[in-house]
Amino acid sequence: MPPVCTETSPEISPKPPHHVGIIMDGNGRWAKAQGKGRIEGHKKGAEIARDIVGWAQNQGIKQLSLYAFSTENWNRPKLEVRGLMSLLAILLPKSLPSMMQQNVRFRVLGDISPLPRGAKKAVEQACQQTISNDGIDLILCLNYGGQQEILAAVKAIVQQTINATSPQQALAALDLASLRNAMWCRDIAPVDLLIRTGGETRLSNFHLWDAAYAELYFTDVLWPNFSALHLQHAIDDYQARERRYGLTSEQLQAIDQKHD
Ligand code: FPP
Numbered sequence: 001m002p003p004v005c006t007e008t009s010p011e012i013s014p015k016p017p018h019h020v021g022i023i024m025d026g027n028g029r030w031a032k033a034q035g036k037g038r039i040e041g042h043k044k045g046a047e048i049a050r051d052i053v054g055w056a057q058n059q060g061i062k063q064l065s066l067y068a069f070s071t072e073n074w075n076r077p078k079l080e081v082r083g084l085m086s087l088l089a090i091l092l093p094k095s096l097p098s099m100m101q102q103n104v105r106f107r108v109l110g111d112i113s114p115l116p117r118g119a120k121k122a123v124e125q126a127c128q129q130t131i132s133n134d135g136i137d138l139i140l141c142l143n144y145g146g147q148q149e150i151l152a153a154v155k156a157i158v159q160q161t162i163n164a165t166s167p168q169q170a171l172a173a174l175d176l177a178s179l180r181n182a183m184w185c186r187d188i189a190p191v192d193l194l195i196r197t198g199g200e201t202r203l204s205n206f207h208l209w210d211a212a213y214a215e216l217y218f219t220d221v222l223w224p225n226f227s228a229l230h231l232q233h234a235i236d237d238y239q240a241r242e243r244r245y246g247l248t249s250e251q252l253q254a255i256d257q258k259h260d
Helices: 027-033 038-058 071-075 078-101 117-129 146-163 167-173 176-180 228-239 249-259
Strands: 019-023 063-070 104-109 136-144 193-196 215-218
Touching (some): 027 038, 038 078, 071 078, 071 136, 078 117, 136 146, 146 176, 193 228, 215 228
Parallel strands (some): 019 063
């Protein structure tokens, strides 16, 4: 069995990834190349974020998480931050009918408490209205940071340990599963395929814990140019990989034969 991840099992994977996480990079460069302002890039990026839900469903993906706003993005120019928040407040309510029609459950990963009122309300409304849908989870990562997620979990665990009648026992019971259980991602599957558009090859604080065994896929395509075909290429690439989780190929084949 894999040494660390509790919800994964070794497999050679012709199946589609269950959870795809995407770092939607390149909106600013796309806008610049068109002689437009950065917000226009984000607007176009939001259109692709809307469209990819259907493409992902067609591919059999069950959870799709999109990195829309990181904990570090607050440091961007005020106008850009305001523009991104307005996009959320305006576009989310507009997307609700199609989310209902597509059976999309909208969810959030991150701390939305500091979001401006309009954006927060739009997010809460979308979560509430789509809560019973079960076609695909669209998880918007908002004011999200992987390090912050881990820190929040550690703080919760330390608090539980302090409150426990036997702190020693509580500490001894701490393992990878109980730590993950304290994280925001506790009821979301680990990331199978992590895609980053825009040509950079880094994680930028996205899903640090849950991408431990993710397959990484980097493409130069700028997010506003990303299409159903690009998603298909990423999935084809994923399906051609052998997910070994620290085992050898031979061990995997033996496991596979046992399951045949
Ligand atoms: C990174 O591109 C993109 C972001 C920081 C924001 C992503 C947001 C969207 C795609 C819009 C989503 C909005 C809604 C309402 C869901 P960048 O700006 O860093 O691009 P650059 O590297 O070319 O400058």
